[in-house]
Amino acid sequence: MKNFFEAQSVAVIGVSSSPMNMGRAIVYNLLQFQFPGVIYLVGPKGGAFMGHKIFLSLLDIPDSIDIAAVLTPAHTIPDIFRQCGEKGIKRVVIESSGFSEFAEKRKALEEEVLAIADQYDMRFIGPNGIGLIDIESGIALPFMPFEYEYPRGKIAVLAQSGGVGASILNALAAENIGFSKFVSLGNKLNVNENDLTEYLQGDTSTGTIFLYLEGIANGRRLLELSSRSTKPIVVLKSNNTHQSSTIARSHSASLTTDGEVAKEAFKQAGIFYARDLRESLDYLKAFELPAMKGKRLSVISRSGGHAVLAADAAAFYGFDLVPFPRILLEIVEKQSRAKVIRLQNPLDLGDLFDLPLYLKIVDETLAQPDVDGVCFIHNYQGIFEAEASRELTRKIKPIMERHNKPIAFCLFTTNKELLLHKKSIELPIFNDPWEAIKALNAAMNFSQREIQPFIANPQSGIGMPRARVLIDEVSEKETGKQLPAALSYQLLAAYGIHEAPWRMVENADMIMASLEELGFPVVLKTADPQVLHKSDEGGVFLDLNNRIDVLEAFRQLQLRFGPEVLMQKQVTGGIEVFMGVKRDTTFGPVVMFGLGGIYVELFRDISRRVAPVSPRVAMEMIAETGAYQFLKGFRGHEEADIEACIDMLVRLSHMACDIPEIDSIDLNPVNLAMGHEKGAKVLDCRMIWV
Numbered sequence: 001m002k003n004f005f006e007a008q009s010v011a012v013i014g015v016s017s018s019p020m021n022m023g024r025a026i027v028y029n030l031l032q033f034q035f036p037g038v039i040y041l042v043g044p045k046g047g048a049f050m051g052h053k054i055f056l057s058l059l060d061i062p063d064s065i066d067i068a069a070v071l072t073p074a075h076t077i078p079d080i081f082r083q084c085g086e087k088g089i090k091r092v093v094i095e096s097s098g099f100s101e102f103a104e105k106r107k108a109l110e111e112e113v114l115a116i117a118d119q120y121d122m123r124f125i126g127p128n129g130i131g132l133i134d135i136e137s138g139i140a141l142p143f144m145p146f147e148y149e150y151p152r153g154k155i156a157v158l159a160q161s162g163g164v165g166a167s168i169l170n171a172l173a174a175e176n177i178g179f180s181k182f183v184s185l186g187n188k189l190n191v192n193e194n195d196l197t198e199y200l201q202g203d204t205s206t207g208t209i210f211l212y213l214e215g216i217a218n219g220r221r222l223l224e225l226s227s228r229s230t231k232p233i234v235v236l237k238s239n240n241t242h243q244s245s246t247i248a249r250s251h252s253a254s255l256t257t258d259g260e261v262a263k264e265a266f267k268q269a270g271i272f273y274a275r276d277l278r279e280s281l282d283y284l285k286a287f288e289l290p291a292m293k294g295k296r297l298s299v300i301s302r303s304g305g306h307a308v309l310a311a312d313a314a315a316f317y318g319f320d321l322v323p324f325p326r327i328l329l330e331i332v333e334k335q336s337r338a339k340v341i342r343l344q345n346p347l348d349l350g351d352l353f354d355l356p357l358y359l360k361i362v363d364e365t366l367a368q369p370d371v372d373g374v375c376f377i378h379n380y381q382g383i384f385e386a387e388a389s390r391e392l393t394r395k396i397k398p399i400m401e402r403h404n405k406p407i408a409f410c411l412f413t414t415n416k417e418l419l420l421h422k423k424s425i426e427l428p429i430f431n432d433p434w435e436a437i438k439a440l441n442a443a444m445n446f447s448q449r450e451i452q453p454f455i456a457n458p459q460s461g462i463g464m465p466r467a468r469v470l471i472d473e474v475s476e477k478e479t480g481k482q483l484p485a486a487l488s489y490q491l492l493a494a495y496g497i498h499e500a501p502w503r504m505v506e507n508a509d510m511i512m513a514s515l516e517e518l519g520f521p522v523v524l525k526t527a528d529p530q531v532l533h534k535s536d537e538g539g540v541f542l543d544l545n546n547r548i549d550v551l552e553a554f555r556q557l558q559l560r561f562g563p564e565v566l567m568q569k570q571v572t573g574g575i576e577v578f579m580g581v582k583r584d585t586t587f588g589p590v591v592m593f594g595l596g597g598i599y600v601e602l603f604r605d606i607s608r609r610v611a612p613v614s615p616r617v618a619m620e621m622i623a624e625t626g627a628y629q630f631l632k633g634f635r636g637h638e639e640a641d642i643e644a645c646i647d648m649l650v651r652l653s654h655m656a657c658d659i660p661e662i663d664s665i666d667l668n669p670v671n672l673a674m675g676h677e678k679g680a681k682v683l684d685c686r687m688i689w690v
Helices: 023-032 074-087 104-119 162-174 193-200 219-227 258-268 277-286 304-316 326-335 355-367 386-394 396-403 415-424 433-448 464-471 485-494 508-518 547-561 599-603 615-623 627-636 642-658
Strands: 009-013 038-042 052-055 067-070 091-094 123-125 132-134 152-159 179-184 208-213 233-237 272-274 296-301 373-379 407-412 502-505 522-526 540-544 565-569 575-584 588-595 607-610 662-672 680-682 685-689
Touching: 009 023, 023 038, 067 074, 074 091, 074 104, 104 123, 152 162, 152 193, 162 179, 162 208, 162 277, 193 208, 193 219, 208 277, 219 258, 219 607, 233 258, 233 277, 258 272, 258 588, 258 607, 272 277, 277 433, 296 304, 296 355, 296 433, 304 373, 304 407, 304 433, 326 355, 355 373, 355 386, 355 396, 373 386, 373 433, 386 396, 386 415, 396 407, 407 433, 464 485, 464 642, 485 502, 485 685, 502 508, 508 547, 508 565, 522 547, 540 547, 547 565, 575 627, 575 642, 588 615, 588 627, 588 642, 607 615, 615 627, 615 642, 627 642, 642 662, 642 680
Parallel strands: 009 038, 009 067, 038 052, 067 091, 091 123, 152 179, 152 208, 208 233, 233 272, 296 373, 373 407
Antiparallel strands: 132 179, 502 565, 522 540, 522 565, 575 588, 575 662, 588 607, 662 680, 662 685
8 A cells, every 4th residue: 555655656647738627736736745756647638737748648658657646537447547557557546437436337347447457466546536645755646736735744534535535634724733644535446445544554654544434345344453453543434324125024123224333333443433524523633632541630721611611521521530739729829819719620710810820730730640631721812811822822732742641722712813823833722621521531542442353254163063054954045034943043052052942843742742841831932934023913822831721822823823833941030131133234243232022122222243242342232231230130139140141142243253144133032040040041033044
């Protein structure tokens, strides 16, 4: 990937002397960003532009070329690609549109371009993007003109939409925050966000990675890269409201949507998920601050009202407002005019008008070993204190750097003054105490996170040998259907997932023999795969305690649903939970957990993680649901076997990864034993084949 950013020579293909030609903007940007290498122009009409000759063909250029930027009609791209291959160009940026984003039939054109790239061992970005920029090397290939007003910074911006990416760059520039690299990904036909994210993790000029994505090339690969990243990754994901056009055949399918899965997957991998452009900018500003290594926070404010807002935000995010040292409070008390300052945290400096003293207070506070960060709020109206306030602002960053602790600085003043401050300092300025505290929380979460590497292609080996024998018995006729109950239970057993003892029964003799093995009470249920909600449709008989009732239930089930009947030992006591799996098109198998029975759909209180999950992640899933209060022993009830629940979730997640033929699994309910009893047993299973 580095060859896209370290090129010494560039060919811009699609340039003419026409004032309306967009290829000219690429040349303009290369000059604006002071690209030090050689620039070659190519266009079928020849001529010259900005002192550069326009070659009629790429093959007419006598010298070697490192990278080509192409902005010509889509149908011309294959021929141009062949010329690039013959010329030995290994990196290409296709900025042309008119591929599959325009019409489905254009996929053939994309396949042709991919084949040529493969033939000549070329990598390319695009098509349907606006190019890339590297501040350090000066390479700048967008076809829309950029004014060079961007400071050099540590944020890399990868955006599927060139317009959204440019808006992020402009928003950062308005805050006087720079970027390192910008890439408009477009259709991601060859190079995608995973390729670039992997490269940027080793790029010394990049400290934070931002991605705007409308679709994800390989979700599991992105999670694997992000979970190991030592740099913050912020993702703004749009296009989240797609609903499946098929009827959900399981709880797992109906409880999962694209946006929900993406949000949970990002959290699982340590990605900071932004809901909109504003929140994206908030996160990017947060990671311009030093790491906050703990939850001990001091709030210093010139305004009492802003101090109250900050205190509310601190409580919401779980910060500890530690007391100020007595010696510092004595200084404040001595300088107070009306002696009305409440000497507490937050500290209201309302009647102090000594701005250098503000800096001393911030400096001394940050020096305290029991303070991890400061939220500092200053306000003025820009008349008498303008110059003193500007001087105050300029000195905040050196204090922060000296102590290597974050200062989230909020400034409230006139718009004119605010713009002057933002242009004069390289320090994030926050516009709201909540925004500032949220930034400190993000900085703390990243610095304190414990990396839990996600494995994109796990090989558990837990039950595959035994399971594969069963899978090979599944007929192609089962595609898109629910597996027979017996096969589902056998697959679970192969992975050490225990179910309540069961038998398939076809006649009275089998019933009697099974009763001898299972004992009373038992449950009879239809095993017809077409019956989705057995309880709702009268397909389950509970609390059967004698042979007469069992035989009558068996007769009714066969009469109404057909010959397939399953007898199961009835499990009493315990707590019922739900476990499920749904195969997501982006992230693969997703594991779910919540209360069992009808409550799973009634309350929809579900936690989700991308499989496989570790015991620690499984515990996190359980703890973030309302079910956890019941499992711990609510209002005097005995505690459930949470360890058995964790073990089953882990095994289920590995099973889902090992067997790609499974589309969804519902284990509902699962009975967790309570008190001195131990174990978890599946009471009903529904498994859908892909």
